[in-house]
Each structure stands twice: as C-alpha cells, then as structure tokens.
Amino acid sequence: MPKRRMKAEDALKLAIERERGANRFYLEAAGMTSDKDGGKMFKWLARQEARHLAKLRQQLRSVQRDDKWLEWRRRADPIDRSEFPSASEASGQVTASTSEKEVLRMAIKSEQEALAFYAEAEDSTPDLRGKSMFKRLAGEEEGHRALLEEELEWITMSRKYFTLHRFDLRG
16 A cells, blocks of 8 residues: 655644644643643643644744744653552552543544654655654654553552652642
C-alpha cells in the first residue's frame, strides 16, 4: 500500500488542531478532578500543549511565508518511567472516582492517536527539519502518555494522584 503524503501546510494545520483540542481537554480535565494534585498535573499538561500549539503556529507561518522549517527544540527531557514510584509503593483503598480514571484513559488514548499522527506526518514530510520537528513532538507526546499511564496505575492502587517531583506542578 503506497504511503499517504501530506502537504507540509496541511500536516501543520492538523497538528495545530490536535494541540488546540488537547489543551482544551486538559483544562477541562483539571476542572473535573477533585484531587488538587491531579488538577495540577492536568494544568501542567495543558501548558505543555499550549507551548506545542504556539510553536506549531510559528512553524506554519515560516512554512507559509518562506517555505522553511524552523528547528524544533525540546524544552525538557522526556519523562523517564524510573522516576515514578513503583506500584508496590501504593496502598489503601481506591478512592479516585471512576470519572477521573476515565478521563485519564481518554487522555492516554488521545496521546496514542497523537503519536500515530505525528509518525505519519514525519514519514510524509520530505524536509529534514520538518521530519525532526514531528519526531521531537512525538517524543514529547510519548512523555505525556507515559505520565498519564503512570498516574492511572497510581490512582488505581492508591488514594490519590502522585505528584511528580521532577516537574513544577504548583499552579
């Protein structure tokens, strides 16, 4: 089956829509959770998606104006699963609501879809800087997915969200 090709402008516009939707989703999720740490985590994710959105808009302007891709630089290293506490450290009754778990599952699914989209966009973009941008963006989204999966595992076995020590989630 031949590979589907996207024009650079179309790929960027789709990426912008994905990031806009992700930002809105995480802001809504922050308002839905009754757990203070969970709210901070979702707000942190919303800020990350807003940062992606701003960078993608800048990228789109550059491609439209000069047909040139800007270099994509990652602000933070990807999340390392070893930084999370092990599931065996969790104890107690499950008190997180089912709706919060469902929000996490929806967010994980959304991040998986974003990863698939960015892989396709990377594959269909002939420009090396464009490929690099989509690859790095996918790496950041992979970090978000890992964070969400760890949070889901943690609240399933614990009483509340786990606050990452590595990130400033204070507001």
